[in-house]
Amino acid sequence: MTFLELCRAAYTRIGYSGAGPSAVTDQSAQSARVVDYVEQAWLEIQRSRENWKFMLRRFDQVTEPGITHLSLPSTEVAKGDVIRSVEKDSWYIRGETEKTSARLCYLPADHRRAIEESDEHYTGRPNYFWHDRKSVRVSPTPDRAYRITGDYYITPQTFASSDSADNRQRELSQKVPEMPEEYHIAIVWLAVRSLAAFEGDGNAFQMADGEYRKLFNQICTTELPTIRYGAPLA
Template sequence: MTFLELCQRLRQEVGAAGAGPASVTGQHGEYARLIGWIQQAWLEIQNLRTDWRFAWAEGAITMEDGFRDYALPDDFASFIADTIYLDDAPLTLLPYRIFRRHYRNASPSRPRHITVTPGDVLRLAGALQIDAPPGEGEVLTFEYYRTPQALTANSDVPRMPEPYHMLIVYKAMVQYGLFENAPEVVQQGNSQMQPLLTELHNRELPGIDMPGALA
């Protein structure tokens, strides 16, 4: 469902007046609240975990000779360990405090370690820093988790799989019910939400790697 369709479905589920909203922009009163609750519900679902599969992405940065600092993707939240390569050579991800102590002023012959500098007021995640200047044209590849997606336009679609989009509606119903002092709506939203949330956890969270059998 699109952002607009989610808002319309919320209106239907709670029995609000009218046939809208016709758009997620320019609304006032109850429709504005419905839209806001959908936005809030989607952000809260994403923030339940940082490692949802639907938040996964791949990145690639072409290196420049002599440069150790590079901008991260705008939606970067965190690296996935053991996925960072400079061409075919793996790089070790270190916490910034350790990297700063051992490698900030070091100049090894080849890059071996990488870190993310502390964020600032403009960037939540800071910048990427390598312990040695890479070669011109080398490519850094990696996997990462993205920051939560905000729904803003009518046609925006939540990243999570379509079968779970009603989770957003059910969670928003709880907020509606609390605002309207309608405990039956709160109960309905929670009862519909919990089984679907369990399914989402089972499908969209990383599995547990079990150790192999001993010989």
């Protein structure tokens, strides 16, 4: 469902009269409220977990000698796809002539100062990594080219998150949430729940809350990493 379709679905389910929003900008009264609550519902779902599969991205870059920072591609940053967190056990390094990869260890913030200070005169094969919103840093300073791969999760996206070129080519109303389509209706029901709370409609609130919770449980089942248990100790 597109942003506009989500808004129209929420408008209908809350029981407002009329056709609903004709666009997702320059609306007023009930239509403007619906657009706002749909946007907030999509953000709330994304923020509710840090490790949704639909927010997972792959990092794959090659280092340059003497350069510790590897920036995300500008096209990703322009879309708003910046790093929220990383799958710490998924990061690997491999030299250009090597057949196997080695694990990179994630470096917590409280351990970085000593590493950074020692890096000033120390180069070699990186063993550690950490990140900010738009880049990954490795340590020690690479002495040659290495391929760095790993998984990271992006920050929550608004429907308006995109570069200006994309905005010109594709109207905001046609944006589609980056979540499996069968769960798009969860955004609608969460928005309807907020609208019902605003209108003081207890029956509509309970119905929307029940529908949303069922869908949210399904999303958690399919869109969160599988819990792996270790082998029994005895």
